[in-house]
Amino acid sequence: MEWLTELRGKTIALDTAPLIYFIEENQIYLKSVRDFFEAMEREEFSVITSSVTLLEVLVHPLRNNNQELAKEYRDILLNSKLMTFEISNAIAERAAHLRATFNIRTADAIQIGTAINSEASYFLTNDVRLPEMPSIKIISLDSLK
Amino acid sequence: MAQVNYNHLISEIKTLDLSDQIRLLEEMAKLIRKNTTAPHSRSILELKGKGKEIWEGVNVGKYIDEERASWNG
Numbered sequence: 001m002e003w004l005t006e007l008r009g010k011t012i013a014l015d016t017a018p019l020i021y022f023i024e025e026n027q028i029y030l031k032s033v034r035d036f037f038e039a040m041e042r043e044e045f046s047v048i049t050s051s052v053t054l055l056e057v058l059v060h061p062l063r064n065n066n067q068e069l070a071k072e073y074r075d076i077l078l079n080s081k082l083m084t085f086e087i088s089n090a091i092a093e094r095a096a097h098l099r100a101t102f103n104i105r106t107a108d109a110i111q112i113g114t115a116i117n118s119e120a121s122y123f124l125t126n127d128v129r130l131p132e133m134p135s136i137k138i139i140s141l142d143s144l145k
Numbered sequence: 146m147a148q149v150n151y152n153h154l155i156s157e158i159k160t161l162d163l164s165d166q167i168r169l170l171e172e173m174a175k176l177i178r179k180n181t182t183a184p185h186s187r188s189i190l191e192l193k194g195k196g197k198e199i200w201e202g203v204n205v206g207k208y209i210d211e212e213r214a215s216w217n218g
Contacts, residue, residue, distance in 0.1 A: 017205050023192050024200035037189050056212050061199060069196040080189040088171045107213040117172075126206060 003144055004035060007045045007122060013115030014049040014082065015125035016056040018141060023057075023073075029126070032144045036124065040081060048083045050091070050114035052107050085114050102131050112136060 021029040022037060040047045054077055061070040077084055085091070087110055095113035098104060104112070108130065115123050116135050123130075126141040158166060 016209055019192070020200065020205045020208075023195060024197045024203070024205070025194050026205070034193065037193075041188060041190055056209060059212060060203065060208065061196060064199050066196065066199060069199065072195060073192070076187045076189065076191050076195075079185060079187040080191075081185050082189050085175065088175070090168045090171050093168075105213050106216050127209075 001035060003139070004039050004044070007039070009045060010121040011046045011048060011119055012040075013111070013118065013120035013123045013136070014047050014053065015111055015123065015127065016049075016053045017126040018124055019049075019053060019057060021126075021141070028145065029141050032141055043081070046083070047081070048085060048114065048118045048120060050085050050111055051087055052110050052114075054078070054084055083118075085118065087114070088117075091117050098133075102133065104130065 018029070018033045018036065020026075022033040026033075039045065054074065057073050057077065058070045061067075061073065091110060091113045094117050095106070095109035098109040098113055098116075099106065102109075108127070111125075112123055112130075112133070120136060122137050122139050124139045124141070128140050128142060130138050132138065158169065161169065
């Protein structure tokens with residue numbers, strides 16, 4: 001829980017994996033993500049993400065022809081305290097700089113570009129391959145176990 | 146904001162080039178949208194375990210890797 005104390009009052013950007021771990025109640029990460037989302041509900045910090053997260057969460061139920069579940073996921077994601085930002089030209093430009101500088105994948109660059117443009121202090125992910133970046137601190141779920 | 150500050154701001158904005166004016170507009174739209182969002186009708190906590198059965202057997206890290214790799218065609 002100490003890591004959550006550090007987040008108080010800040011803006012945290014969220015990658016897709018922690019959200020899916022919460023949905024599937026992943027045994028390894030459930031405690032960390034549940035504590036995180038409960039603190040978010042108590043408004044201890046703000047959480048933002050990009051439309052990439054919405055896309056990635058919806059693909060799997062839609063592939064399984066489960067329109068109703070996809071609709072539920074979409075409704076919750078877009079009407080909860082999680083702020084999901086559309087990909088603007090400003091975000092695209094920021095993502096381009098990130099890709100050019102750090103050679104990260106386009107989707108990663110959009111997620112982190114959205115985070116930086118929203119002045120997020122942290123990016124919560126489980127991708128340990130992301131390089132360190134000067135303007136945002138990466139938090140990997142694996143580092144919290 | 147006092148009218149004089151507003152007028153000063155507008156005159157400053159007019160000195161920006163067009164791409165920065167558009168960028169400013171997008172940023173302001175985002176800010177205003179954030180500040181005027183309707184009350185949250187759903188809780189993120191509702192997602193816990195929702196439809197978890199369809200994710201059984203899915204390696205989430207691999208799933209996201211495949212989705213992001215698909216951007217390359």
